[in-house]
Amino acid sequence: MVAHQARPWEWLNRTGAEGAEKALTPAGERILTAASTLFYEQGIRAVGVDTIANAADVTKKTLYDRFGSKDNLIAAYLERRNRVWHVFLDEQLARLRPGTPEEVILALFTALTEWMAESRRGCGFINASVELAAxxxxxxxxxxxxxxxxxxxxxxxxxxxxxxxxxxxxDRLLLLHEGALVSYRVAAMEHAPEVAYRAAADLLASWPRVSA
Incomplete structure (x- = not known):
């Protein structure tokens, strides 16, 4: 039997990226689902626990019993969003099937284009970092x-x-990646991910290799 050889898109380091989510009760799941939608669409500061509880059809007491505080609920929202992002990346990379590490890097930018098409308010992590000053x-x-x-x-x-x-x-690739997210959201630059992809491709084409 031929041993399985990892495909390039399987080389991504999953350590620490997809920790198991704490099991939630049905009420806890409704709370987190409602909070995730409201936080992303309306902003973290704009959404109070009353609004979340009403949307989840629970009492405020139940919300606090399950998550302890709004701050903890915000953290849970972002942890779940991170897991969703990694699942999305897995699906995109399996679809794109990049054959080399360089193609994997560019596929991450292609995935960003697809992600932003479904995330019209930009990066939830960047948005949250702006709102959470502490x-x-x-x-x-x-x-x-x-x-x-x-x-x-x-x-x-x-x-x-x-x-x-x-x-x-x-560092340069990350600046392109994150800059595309910010430009898309703040500057209303809808083609920012595509511009970042082309810039990343040019950067890789000109970057020096380690001498043999």
Missing amino acids: PDHPAMPVIVAQKRWMRAEFVAQAKLAGFDRVEELA
């Missing part, structure tokens, strides 16, 4: 970890591709 907010580690994971994937794929100065290359 560095000790329970959701901040989730936001930071999500961005660090993305950069780590650029580093990993750049190493596999044999690029030189992979840390610097990853």
Whole structure:
């Protein structure tokens, strides 16, 4: 039997990216589902616990019993959004079937284009970071970890591709990736992901390789 050889899109580092979600009661699931929609569509600060409880058809007491506080609910919302993002990436990469690490990097930008087509209010993590000024907010580690994971994937794929100065290359790729998200949301630049893709392709084409 021939041993399975990992395909390029299977090289993504899943460690810490998709931790198991705590089991929720039916009421807890309704609360998190309602909060996720309201937080993303209306903004975290604009949505109060009364609105969430009403949308989930529960009492405020039930909401606090399940999540402890609105801040903890915000963190749970972002943790779930992170898991949804990783499932989406898996599906997109399996569909695109990139054959090399360079193609994996560009596929991550293609996936961003598809993601933004369904996420008209931009990146939920960036939006949340703007609204949550306190560095000790329970959701901040989730936001930071999500961005660090993305950069780590650029580093990993750049190493596999044999690029030189992979840390610097990853920094530039992350700036393109995140800049597209911000430009799409703030500057109403609907083609920002496509522009970022082309810029990333040009960057990879010109970046030096490690000498043999």
